[in-house]
Amino acid sequence: MRKPLIFLILIALAVIAAVLVADPDPDLLRKLHAGLTDWRDAHPLALPIGFFVTYVVVTALSLPFAVWLTLLGAALLGFWQGLVLISFASSIGALLAFLVARYLMRDWVRGRLGPRLAKIEKGAARDGAFYLFSLRLIPVVPFFVINLAFGLTRMKAWRFYVISQLGMLPGTAVYVAAGAQLGELDSLSGIVSPGLLGAFAALAVFPWVARAVLRLWARRRAYRGYQRPAKFDRNLIVIGAGAAGLVASYVAAQAKAKVTLVQEGPMGGDCLNFGCVPSKALIASAKAAGAARGSEALGVRAEVSVDWSVVTRRISEVIAQIAPNDSVERYEGLGVEVIEGHARLEDPWTVRIGEQRLTARGIVLATGAAPVIPPIEGIEQVEPLTSDTLWDALAAMAAPPEKMVILGGGPIGCEIAQALARLGAGVTLIEAAERLLIREDAEAAEAIAAALRADGVELKLGAKAIRFGRDTGKWLELEDGSKIEFDTLLVAVGRKARLEGFGLEELGIPANRVIETNEYLETLTPNVYAAGDVAGPMQLTNAAGHQGWIAAANALAAPFWRFKAHAAPIPHAVFTAPELARVGMTASEAEAEGIAHEVTTYPLGDLDRALAEGAGEGFVRIVTAKGSDKILGVTICGAHAAEVLAEFVLAMRHGLGLGKILATPHVYPSWSEAAKNAAGRWRQAHVNPRTLRLAERFMAWRRG
Known part of the structure; x- marks a missing residue:
């Protein structure tokens, strides 16, 4: 070739850019186009x-020029020749990149793609070829x-190549059509020609049309072999009366839908009856005991005695007070x-409850989760309690247990261990990992471990229970050979999701550890949703x-509107002391996912209100995007941590950075100032020294 192809590409891109964003001379435009056409013909x-x-x-090299090359090829080669060449070239190049990733660069690809790879692997395992086809058809x-x-x-x-060839063809055709129309321009007036406007309209509309076609296709696949009722008894059926099921029922009722809530266990589910409510009532009593014992530092001496019967009775009373809700x-x-x-x-669409059969346009599975009892030898002999059975057992005791073992150093284990120890129980907590709260910030977890030890909890970390037994008393043996009575x-x-006995297997709804859902909480059967612990x-x-x-909301509004479930950040807390x-x-x-980030830590010992209350232990730790005040995550360890966190959750939900928190007036002195002061600490670390020097010179000049 007498002229390098790259030269032609640059010339063509310049022509396209000039047509779209500049005001070139029409004669020059015609000459450039005629020159390229003559070279092509020659x-x-x-x-x-x-x-x-x-x-x-x-x-194959994953270079970001494919769209420009598509427009260029269509402009020079025309629609049909351009479509054939680009369709096969893109699929062959994709296959080469696929093979390179598989055989030569597995580790690099895994490290480079991070969380995006995990999402694609999950989708490929769930939907296989259909998932790849949908990604090819809609370039999200x-x-x-x-x-x-x-x-x-x-x-x-071979399957990857064939699906890619077919899946990319419709989108390629739309882009080639737009490029072909650009290639026919011979004057500025052509910019508003019906053909060119139609081509760009097709570019804009294609993803929406493709998405609608895919959804229709997916629904037909999901409902193959089933006969949809001509009419429905209900708008919505909700299975499970825990937090997810109650909220779903409430939303449907407020929307004036006809909704049925099916509950097998007690209303309120685990939270009201076995989890959040009873545990926080116990923690309130323990907190009072802890505050009384620690009051001497504030100049108050108190003798602490615990009336166990009042503690356990109050737990039942609190549940009864909240239960009407x-x-x-x-x-x-x-x-x-x-x-x-x-x-x-x-x-x-059909749910059977005993002998009754009901149909509904939408169904929400909110069946919750149940405690896990690990398959350790002899564990059945020692009558293990779980969070579901603990409360009745405590109420039956005349006093706190003298020798209690808690297996598991997660949030439940830590909260119950500290609370019971503060109320006079003898507690040993065993955790197989090397530290408590393995998913949390390491420094915060260590602070909680120190607090538990100070309250009398014996911690055995990195310890694995291998055998239980009973003779004159109950005992367990650890992996190191030691025994604990x-x-x-x-x-x-x-806890494990409640998945069995609801007909999921017969419907082909995937459920391993949880029910698999998409970002709209739809299962593989689109009108059946899952929410809460089961999802x-x-x-x-x-x-x-x-x-x-x-x-x-999605079940009632489908197919007209849908909301994504993972748009809002979900906070959580461990209600130990410190929280x-x-x-x-x-x-x-962030480091594991390869996300560029910065960490800002603000010690609560610098907060005036914390010092006034003698509670300066702890910190606020903020993870932000590198070079930005965008909040990626926040960990707070200290008194009132759950309440202080709320401001950060609000900021993350609405895309507000630390600068907005810093610019918001706060009450002084208050615990909420911890958020503002932490934002200020971030700001101090991002002041440009050169700016400060210029400011100093400016102020000196202003003084004369």
Whole structure:
């Protein structure tokens, strides 16, 4: 070739840019276009072959020029020749990138793509070829990411190529059509020609049309073999009366939908009856005892005695006080039909409760989770308690347990261990990991471990229970050979989603550890949603409530409107003393995901209100994007941490940076100032020294 192809590419891009954003001379435009056309006519084979090879190389190397090359190729080669060459070149280049990622660069790709790779791997495992086809048809993920990521999946290379060839063809055709129209421009008036305007309109409309086609196709696949009812008994059926189910029912009732709530266990679910409410009532008594013992530093001496019967009775009273908010009577008053019994899906629209069959346009599965008892030898012999059975057992005791073992150093284990120790129990907490609260900030977890030890809890970290037994008393053996005698065992090693017995297997709804859902909480059957602990990933009451309203809103509004479930940051807290509260990611999580970040730590010992109350231990730790005040995550360890965290959650939800928090007046002296002071600490670290020197000179000049 007498002229390098790259020269032609640059000339063509300049022509396109001039037409779109500048005001060139029409004669010059015609001359440039005529020159390129003449060269193409003089080299009928060199141009297509050179272009094809260039496109393959660009795609294989994941260079960001594919769109420009597509427009250029169509402008020079025309629609049909351009479509054939670009379609095959893009697919061959994608296959080469796929093979390179699979056989030569696996570790690099995994480190480079991070969380995006995990999402694609999950989608490929769930939907296989259909998932790849949907990504190809709707370019919400850059194609080079798809090429590299699928190289790390189990998909066969030939299948990847065929699906890519078919999936990219419609979008390629739209772009080629736009490029062909640009190639026919011979004057500025052509910019507003029907053909060119139609081509760009197609570019804008295509993703919406493709998305609608995919959704229709997915629905047809999901409902194959089922007969949809001509009409429905209900707008919504909710299965489960915990936080997610109650919120979903409430939302439907407020929307004036006809909704049925099926509850097999007690209303209010685990939170009201076994979790949040009773544990916080116990912690309130323990906090009073701890405050009384620590009051001498404030000049107050107090003798502490614990009336165990009052403590346990009060737990029941608190549950009874809150129960009306979650009661059958309240929800029936709101317009919710409440049915007691076990619900099972017969098809995507039909639920059987005993002998009763109901149909609904939408169904929300909110069946919750249950405590896990690990399969350790002999554990059944020692009558283990869980968070579900603990409260009745404590109420039956005349005094706090003298020798209690808690298995598990997560939030439940830490909260109960400290609370009971403060109330006079003898507690040993065993955790297999090397530290407590393994998912939290390491320094915060260590502070809580120190607090538990100070309150009399014996911690055995990095210790694994391998055997339980009983003879004259109960005992457990650790992996190191040591034995611990106890009278009460609480197992707090986690909870598992309630998945069995609801008809999920028969409907083909994937459910391993949790029910698999998309970002709208739809299961593989689009009108069946899952929310709360059964959907994951967080087993939190506030997360369940948030998902409950998302699932209900989506079920009622489909197909006209949908909300994403993961748009809002979900905070959580461990209600020990000190408290640990967090939203978003920790610094170690940001580092593991390869996210450029900065960490700002503000010690509560610098907060005036904390010093006044003798509670200066702890810190506020903020993870921000590198060079920005965008908040990626916050961990607070200290008194009132859960309340101080709320301001950061609000900021993250609405995209406000630390600068906005710093510019907001706060009450003085207050705990909320910890947020503002932490933002100020970030600001101090980002002051430009050169700016300060210029300011100093300016002020000196102003003084004369």
